[in-house]
Amino acid sequence: MPRWKSLPSELPEKDRQLIIQLRRLKDHSGLGLAALAAKTGYSRSSWERYLNGKQPVPRKAVEELAKVCGADPTRLLVLHEMAERQPPEPATAGTAAADTSTADTGTEGAAPADTGTAGTAADEPPGTPESGSREPGAHPSGPRRVPLRGALAGVLVAAAVSFAAGLLLAGGDEGGGDDGGTKxxxxxxxxxxxxxxxxxxxxxxxxxxxxxxxxxxxxxxxxxxxxxxxxxxxxxxxxxxxxxxxxxxxxxxxxxxxxxxxxxxxxxxxxxxxxxxxxx
The missing domain is CATH 1.10.101.10 (PGBD-like superfamily/PGBD)
Structure with missing residues (x-):
């Protein structure tokens, strides 16, 4: 079995789960990248990029890999669909809000700081970038709400990825038992x-x-x-x-x-x- 390169650390979890399952399917088939290229409409270099997380995997490539390996593509396509749904990035949004806050208050706070006035305007600019993480934030309608929405979206996406991964690894509800996956x-x-x-x-x-x-x-x-x-x-x-x-x-x-x-x-x-x- 080939030694796969570690996937990029910045790769979203849902994309990582999809690629792991595609790698396993390829390994079990015994096909090399060249053989895979010969049997599908994608080149060897394309497969190398897809399976190492360098480029998003097209839906058609997922279907062709499953077909060549003799596998049902349904569960792989579930993961692929979730990988295409990009959630809001809470960290980026929070950072952008903080940067905007810094830019806005930096120029306005300079004059009061020079005047020596204590306790009000002079003290506000340094604390403004952190207002999104403090209870008495200066902008309650801005930075504080964006991370909350992003966090909720992240939780929902993580739950969906875990569910799909569980279907792939545990067999989902395709078992032949009378109870299926309900128990x-x-x-x-x-x-x-x-x-x-x-x-x-x-x-x-x-x-x-x-x-x-x-x-x-x-x-x-x-x-x-x-x-x-x-x-x-x-x-x-x-x-x-x-x-x-x-x-x-x-x-x-x-x-x-x-x-x-x-x-x-x-x-x-x-x-x-x-x-x-x-x-x-």
Whole structure:
């Protein structure tokens, strides 16, 4: 598996999540950048820029990568849609307001400071740039409101990104269990699930919890897809710990051992190649 460069620190979290999932999909496909370029409408250098966070990934490129790798593009496109929605930048807005405040008061405060008048106009200019962070700010209708709106927007975007990332890593509601994703909160310590032998369908083995063959599962993922993976690991003789639907360290260690035994990339992440072997 290639060693990826660290993504730029200034890259927004929603863009970072999208690129991480695209990198994983590419790695599991075994395709290099040149092969990817040959199979899509984008050059090798374009893919290098997209996957290293140097340039925004076009929606069409996301669809083509998923198609080439044999994956369902739906969840990737959810992340891409959120990556295109740029929220207000609270830090920038706050800084701009402070800079404006400084510029406005610097010239007006010079004359009173020279006069030696105490306590009123002479004291106001130095405190004005910080008024956005103090209760008795000089401009209650300006800088103090902008950071609040930006902070609320940031919270909403972070929640949306976390939700989409959770769908990608835990399998979302595509599991084959009767409850789907509606009881995701019940997965984890204190819960155990039976690994029923549901036989085979089209030559693939199923344990009755999920029919997925491509969901990406990584540490702390949860849901019916995780239960299915844990059951299949037990069937092959690899102990994932409790079959509780939470992808913890024990399950990841078992997956690594299973991947080594099947001569797969031993990264502990359940993806299409690992599912293909688990279903045997």
């Amino acid at each position: 995701a909160v019940t997965y984890g310590p204190g819960r155990t699930y039976d690994c029923d032998d549901k036989g085979r369908k089209d030559g693939a083995a199923y344990a009755g919890h999920s029919t997925t063959a491509e969901a990406l599962i990584d540490i702390n993922g949860s849901g019916p897809d995780v239960v299915e993976a844990q059951c299949q690991l037990k069937r092959h003789g690899f102990d994932p710990g409790e079959v509780d639907g939470l992808y913890g360290p024990s399950a990841k260690s078992a997956v690594r051992d299973f991947q080594k035994a099947r001569k797969l990339v031993s990264d502990g992440i359940v993806g299409p190649d690992t599912w293909a072997e688990l279903r045997r």
